[in-house]
Amino acid sequence: MASPFKILLADDHVMFRRGVRSLIQGMDNVEVVGEAGDGFELLRLLKAIHPHLVIMDISMPNLRGLEATREIKILDPGVKVLILSMHKEREYLYHALTAGAEGYLLKEDADGELISAIETLRQGGTFISPLLSAQMADIFVDKFQAGSEPRTGPGEPLTIREREIVKLIAEGKSSKEMGQLLFISSRTVQHHRANIMRKLNLKKTADLVKYAIQKGYVMASVF
């Protein structure tokens, strides 16, 4: 393999990043290309570096890990995400997978399983911490890989800007509001909107919302 597997680390604890980095250094053809201390920095680096994988603390500051995961999947759906978490509760796992993460690793497992997790994700798989029973993983993975497979695949017909618009529409924003948020004219937003509708062959805002949910751009919850 000529091109190494590029990894971006996102965790607010320097020591933890150092530990992960040292673990990864023992792997072949895998390289840590950047580190971020919070979500904003992560997104900035993401645009600049375009890594293959982001390893992220779920409780990272400024855009918590799951929000950042959603953003990553909108900005660059091909980037895989491995969530590091201290939470054993299944709700966290569920939300991580629905946010689009391909991996969920407990920090207490990280020492022994991180390399396996990275390898699994590198090969297109999904990795769930062994402490969270394998059955759980199967279900969610089956469901959410099947339901959102084109998220990463070549079937993604939308541009980055268009995915941003889709997310905002699904959040209930009007074209005018989106224009103000994105610092562009509402007319431009309308233009994107029309292009999205045409590309996806949709007719109604309702369809767009369902598309966004299916893609994991937003959560179905109204709360």
Next chain:
Amino acid sequence: MASPFKILLADDHVMFRRGVRSLIQGMDNVEVVGEAGDGFELLRLLKAIHPHLVIMDISMPNLRGLEATREIKILDPGVKVLILSMHKEREYLYHALTAGAEGYLLKEDADGELISAIETLRQGGTFISPLLSAQMADIFVDKFQAGSEPRTGPGEPLTIREREIVKLIAEGKSSKEMGQLLFISSRTVQHHRANIMRKLNLKKTADLVKYAIQKGYVMASVF
């Protein structure tokens, strides 16, 4: 208990209905109050009888079982639904639970487990066929009971008509289209729409779509 637990059977096979009925006859304070051979008949009987539980074949004609389940949850969210299915695949279980069913029983299990299933649902629980591992159930039940508990509870502020409107909006229908479908004026639809928005304290169609998905009135899929 003075009032018996009223059950409506929906299955296109008469012999199967007969078998279920005979099984139930051995139970205390449980009564089969009607039988339907397809989905349309089921909904008609539902409005007339208002049973406590519907036991339904997943592959029933004219409105398949899952569609009928969604309709039931819109028309009368307090009615519990037990799906009878020959499908072991987890996708069917998943879709049944997201459609709002409280129970999923494999036909090959029905003989030995039907009474347990009915009792469980009667007491407000969720029953999944033992052949489908218990872990699966736990996950989904936790998720979807937590996420849609008010579906059956007193927190449901919408009327039947309003829930119908919500479902149609989430399906992408315009007020004019809904008026034609429901044989009422589009102005009436707009009035319902405004009432729904006010009751739920929502502002945008996008929020309504997410509400409908959360409630299980529609699926998030755009396909």
Next chain:
DNA sequence: TTGCCCCTGGGTATAAATACCTAGGCTATA
């Protein structure tokens, strides 16, 4: 360089949604 796609912005027009107001018939219940 040339072409293609993305992002940007506007004009115009129609359709739809949203926000207020009004009110009558119906049913269930206090």
Next chain:
DNA sequence: TATAGCCTAGGTATTTATACCCAGGGGCAA
């Protein structure tokens, strides 16, 4: 009987969305 809630329907006005048209600048690749 009377009160309340639900479903029905219309008036009027404003805001959005949708559907067409137009075009320029920038990046990227054949």
